[in-house]
Amino acid sequence: MMYHDLFFAWRYTMKQASLIFYNGEGIEKNVSEIFERYLQSNSIFKDKSVLYHSYFPERILHRDYELMQLSSILAPAIKGYKPSNIFVYGGVGTGKTVCVRQVLTQLENVAKKHDAKLIKIIYLNCKMKKTADTEYRVLSQILESFNIKVPETGLPTEILYKKFFEEVDKKDQTIIIVLDEIDALVRKIGDEFLYNITRADLEQARISLIGITNSLTFSNSLDIRVKSSLGEEEILFKPYNAMQLKDILMQRAELAFYKISEEVIAKCAAIAAQEHGDARRAIDLLRVAGEIAERVGASEIKEEHVDMAEEKISVDCVLEAIKSLPKQSQAVLHSILKLTENKNSVMTGEIIIKYRELCRKNGLRILTQRRISDILNELETFGIIEAKVISKGRYGRTREIELSIPKEILDHVKRNIYANFK
């Protein structure tokens, strides 16, 4: 049976191939030309992986104080005492995650080397859809790191708690759970989960939590009890300034490129510094600029490539968001696009009317106003529209909505969305 299928698959590909070989002489030439050219062009990247988010630098710059704080708080774990729970906050791209992860791996290494008390680190990113964004899934992830597999659904959550505490309490060990983007988790499922974990009573094991968030006001939204136990220690990561960003970029660029000018790096640093000192953004900028330079066949990144990269990043972001929008959200966006063709701001009420009309035409289920309101909020967080709540006095309160899609891609977006309805 299987061989049979394979045979046909093979036949099929051969047929495709023969099409190229015998009927498409021109195509063949073009394609191979691209490959040839690619081979010949010497890449300006030495090692591109250094510029991806997944890369963790060996040495973290300009975070000595924070690293020290972290390690001194966590040190007791080596001797088998429970370290305080830590609450790490600071803006995006300020190095929170990198620092925490580095300190923890070192802690683990030292403990292993000196045969100290057992330490187990569990890192979870709570914003990862379908991975750790609910109480159940977080627990299941934690259990997985103990090599206990649990089904995705069907089991009561209490069972997972029971399994987890049982497993943890088997040995005299310190478990350190890192919850990255903890604010996303709490917003979604509340803080009961944190309470349950921090107040677990165990015979011999100890559990410490490290919560990482980029929302400075996050801790206020917590239950007092949780707040006091999770926030035993707090560490604040300040944004990098332009000089520090420059150093960081320099460090990466040396590994990533064969050669690069200082002006380019300064430019990336300056742009990112304006946007809350986000190092991740600076590095993205550098990478995309490199990609652009490579594509246009330049031998080195120029400042104009950085400008183009800045443009491209924002455009890609919007385009990506729009493409992955569910049907209903697209319908709402469709209505907004239509309405903004002859004016630049619309109100919720107008959108609702247009939207209902569109649904009737397309045989789509009409959602309630409440839901549309939420969809509008979602579109705003994607950066597709800009909505501010205004009061028009006697004439009620509404959202004033404007498109924030860059002009250059507006037509592209329209074609994309309009094609799906009529």
Add this chain to the structure above:
DNA sequence: AGGTATTCACATGAAACTATTCTCTGAGTTAGG
């Protein structure tokens, strides 16, 4: 004129509901000894 009350058109929040996917359990069925 100056002050206050009303009112509009939604916003915002919480809880309940729906559909889907999945587990677990136990009763009934089947095949082999």
Add this chain to the structure above:
DNA sequence: TAACTCAGAGAATAGTTTCATGTGAATACCTGT
């Protein structure tokens, strides 16, 4: 009798509806001068 099948109960989850409550300022309505 062990192994398998299958239906029903119960969970988790995403997406939504239902119900309830909130809200800011332009207007309407007073009040006293």
